[in-house]
Amino acid sequence: MHHDYFLPWHQRTLIWQFVRREVLTRYRGSLLGLGWAFLTPLLMLSVYTFVFRGIFNARWSGGATGDFEFALQVYAGLIVFSLFAEVTTRAPRLVLDEPNLVKKVVFPLEILPWVAVLAGLIHLALNLAALLAAAAIARGGLSLSVLALPLVLAPFVPLLLALGWFLGALGVFVRDMQQVTALLVSLLMFLSPVFYPVSSLPSRWQPWLEANPLTPVIEQLRRVALDGLWPAWPQLALHLAIASALAWAAARWFAATRKGFADVL
């Protein structure tokens, strides 16, 4: 079972077909096409920067000053958050939306979270490229530490897969999961260090924020992409271990409940 779930290499053709379809459906037929992948975060970023800097007069603690610098820090957080938000809001419908694949054909349903995560990662890669380009222009160059970006994102993948398997299976039986995840996502936007660094919080709140699984990803991403530092290795290893354990548990849950899918779809 484990290699069907964690290394679905033999399903690569199928996964690729689905990822392609996923990415293309989003932009096919729209006038701007792939332009939306950049335009949406850019517009959101301008509004956030205007609200937080222009109205609330927020400052990025830790030395970074200026509107552009603030925007870069928020962009780094938003990139991570929007992938999380996308996977989490879609997860309860992953299986629910494909009754034909559950009932009419023999289909490896466990790859559906992979499809959602890989499609999201393509999106993330585009935005990451935009972030690095902006950072390079603002600073006149990039630090070598950007090479560690794939490592920093590595624990994020099992975490998202875990959400996909857990919510994907639960959503089939409990139809109100979509409302729950939508609410959770909008709360987490402000409970994650997207618009502020963890260090700006009073120290008694900081441990609580560290419990948020998005915190280490966002903080590490800023570290390697914007601050020119290498990742905090022990924290990265711990995070990877926790995320993998969650993914393993979620895969077990999915495998145990999937025989009931066909009965209720």
Added chain:
Amino acid sequence: MFSSPATPAIRAEALSKCYHLYERPTDRLRQLLWGRRHCYYREFWALREANFEVAHGEVLGIVGRNGAGKSTLLQLVCGTLTPSGGTIAVNGRVAALLELGAGFNQEFSGRENVFLAASILGLSTAEIKARFEHIVDFSGIREFIDQPVKTYSSGMYVRLAFSVATNVDPDVLLIDEALSVGDGEFARKSFDRIMEFKKAGKTILFCSHSLYQVEAICSRALWLDHGQIRAQGGAAEVVRAYNDYLTAVAPPDREGNSTAAAPPEAEATRIDEEMKVEPARGVARLTGIKVTVDGHSGHSLEAVSGKSEVSIDVAFISDPSLPCPSVAAGFMWQDTRVVCSASTHWDRVPIERAPDGSGEVGLVFPRLPLLKGSYWVAVYLFCENGIHVYDCTNVAAEVKVSQTNLEQGIVSLPHAWKR
């Protein structure tokens, strides 16, 4: 396929499927979590303790009334359902012609759907690319292959799906209800494709209400009733036993032909006069049927048992490049049960056909042996092997037979008394 011929293509042992009916989706989850202590469902046994084997290259027919478990059995074989009890073992790749196009995505082009559907069936990109041209050629919808499938007509949709399903080189073919899909030329083509599979020695499971077709193409048959196997064995014996059973239960309950008991006026395919038609590729059509009783022809006729002469003249047009079709005609009760019939194929009567593909043949029943009652005249145009139906009409005419005596029964057989 590396399995030795001794291992059967399909083996089912005590195969059972029980559907659990849940009031709410969350009850299903509760059952999974706390199933040992509580029961949150009602049971429905669709298949109980079925034991059978299908050898490589065997064609097994499955008959039974609606809801007898035929589709459940096919779904268990192709793996979309998991058995609740017993085992099912299938050797080789299965192509199911059950839900054609179920894996298709409406938004995507025919080309993309071919890749998607074939990869669901387990082909790699290289294998799909190698077969792609063949799949598109067979489907005959090359000009539309880059259009989204939501713009396809249902015929085009089913053609493409059939083409994908039969081009993945299956070892076992599952067919539900129809031997051919689509219409016109494609129906003939898809029928030929299935016959090719039979000739190539593939294993076929064929589930149908058409007992005639089951008897014609299957070597063995299996009769399912309320989820249990009532009989299995030679196709002819099983079909006869099933037919006896159908006749014994109330006739209006008879399922299968949806045209049952339709009034003659509702019949859409009634053909009135000779029509001038060009022969189309790969198909054949009835172009004219004339039913005559004692020199009077029409759609509503009266005949006298044992005296009247009934003749049925049939004209058709066919693709001249195909072998000449065969014609069958006969009398039916109005619940579509066949009373008697005759066919040029089984009587081995060659039909003269003009070079343009048109032909005519007549069937005569002298001194009509039917006893009193109301009968429909049905005419079928079959392929040269008498299996694939090109065209048919169940109500070419209605014949009301009257009787001058009180002899009882359906038919007066030729007989003699010895003293």
